[in-house]
Amino acid sequence: MRAIVIGAGMFGASTALQLARRGVQVKIFDFAHNGKATMAGAGIVCPWATQIEEPAWYEMYAAGARFYDTLIADLNGAGETDLGYRKVGALVTSQNADDFKAAGARIARRAATAPEAGDVRLLSPKDAQALFPVLKDGLEAWFIPGGARVDARLLSAAMVRQAIALGAEFSNDYVTLVQGPEGTAVRDGSGTLHTADEVIVAGGAWASQILAPLGVDHPVKPQKGQIVHLRLAGVQTAQWPVLLPMTSHYMLAFDDSRIVVGATREVDSGFDYRVTATGQASVLEAGMAIAPGLAHAEIIETRIGFRPAGPTIKPIFGRVPGAPGLSLANGLGAGGISIGPFAGKLLADVLTGKQTEVPVAPYAPQN
Ligand code: FAD
Known part of the structure; x- marks a missing residue:
């Protein structure tokens, strides 16, 4: 089998790698537009705290996090x-007592069937601050040991490299679709x-442009995120947990004294590639x-x-009808670093006729 993958963000890179592993001859084309989501993504992998309850989507999100152990190994x-x-690990906190209590119940319920989340425990404000020293005083936090962070730039590049090692070809090129006989x-x-x-x-976010010449109407639109990287010079941040304050904002740290604070969610943004004062x-x-x-x-x-x-928060993948x-x-959407590697594996299974670990029908493209 021969396959062409257009786009080498989290989804394309994983699909290419998983297809190459199944013996498929793969060509990858990636233009790397300004605003490629994978290059800006924060890198949090922690499904157990999400406020989203839709069962199929949560199952996918949780399976995506589980898959990380295999992928990284x-x-x-x-x-x-x-x-x-x-x-x-991840610290889940809130300035609102009711939200904090509800978060604790939600996390406990999910962690009960997810050993990979680890032994979730309640931390005093002092203990939470010991893990995340810049945290505001007086905030208790739930600590989820299985929470992780990843540099999506490095991970996607590594998946592409491994696909190439298995025989895939890569080209940093802008391509268009053509319907031939x-x-x-x-x-x-x-x-x-x-x-x-x-x-x-x-x-x-560019997929609908790619599909337009074939008359395929694709509902995915760009949702702009502005995300700020800070440095605390001389501070060892490598072990700092992810901080989830139960709002649309969050924080995480990397090894080079870097703290990442995210992010805006700007719907109907178009491809406005500008840092704005408000953002x-x-x-x-x-x-x-x-x-x-x-x-x-x-x-x-x-x-x-x-x-x-x-239009929904669920991914869309599989064969296009007709x-x-x-x-x-x-x-x-906003969960692609967590879900993308696993979704790529599922798609590779679909395309090579293998049984998938979770039902994929809810994600099938519609006419
Ligand atoms: P992209 O990474 O955008 O890749 C698509 C690629 O296709 C691009 O390189 C583009 O140039 C290429 N392409 C398009 N058209 C063409 C063409 N005609 N020819 C060739 N190439 C083309 N997810 C999490 O799980 N955890 C997080 O903490 C998190 N934080 C985020 C924070 C921000 C600020 C943002 C923006 C996203 C965040 N996400 C997070 C979401 C995650 O980053 C995305 O869901 C994921 O990266 C999307 O990957 P993708 O491969 O679908 O798309």
Whole structure:
């Protein structure tokens, strides 16, 4: 079997790797647009605290986090050890007592059937601050040991490298779809046509542009996120847990004294690739409200990513009805770093006729 994957963000990179592992001849094209979501994503992998209760979606989110253990072990085994991945744990807190109580009940219920979440426990404000030193005084927190963070830039690049090691070809090219007599083909920047048994559109927020020439109406739109990176010079942040204050904002830390504060969720943003005063100010304000110790941190950069947001929060993947040889891998929205690697595996299973671990019908593209 031969496959072409358009887009090498979290979804495309994983699909390409998993197909290559199943012996498929893979070609990957990735233009890496400004605002590629995977390049801006925060990197939190912690499904057990989510406020979303939709069963199918939660099952996917939880399975995505479970899959990380296998994925990271496999990549490490192949020599890919620089992934920014660490199970630092997650602190879930809230300034609202009712929300905090509800979060505790939700996390306990989920952790009861998810040993990978670890032994969830309630921390006093002092103990929470010991783990996350810039945290506001007086806040209790639920600690979820299985919570992790990852550098999605490094992880997606590692998945592409491993696909290439298995024989895949990669090209940093802008491509268009062409409907030929023998099915869907891909035209690269030089005008060359590439054919395959399956063309997989993993173009993130740009997928509807890619599909338009074929008349396929695809509902995913860009949802802009502005996310601020700070540095606390000289502070060892490598072991700091992810901080989830039960709002749309959050924080996490990486090894280089870097704290990441996220993020805006700007619907109907289009592809506006600009750091705006309001966007940056709102993220910093929310961050410092929960972590006042960041007030004197240095601003290193503000990243912008366009989340591929569908009409529901569920991903959309599988064969496109009525378009032989065309598949979709999209709609990861705000959870794609957690779900993308697993969703790529599921799609590879579908395309190679294997049984999937979870039902995939709820994610099938519609006409
Ligand atoms: P993308 O990463 O956008 O990749 C699509 C690729 O397709 C791009 O490289 C693009 O250039 C390419 N492409 C498009 N058109 C063409 C073409 N014609 N030819 C060639 N290439 C093309 N998720 C989590 O689980 N945890 C988090 O903490 C988290 N934080 C986030 C914070 C922010 C600020 C943002 C923006 C997102 C966050 N996410 C998070 C969500 C996650 O980053 C995305 O869901 C995921 O990265 C989407 O991956 P993707 O592969 O679908 O799309």
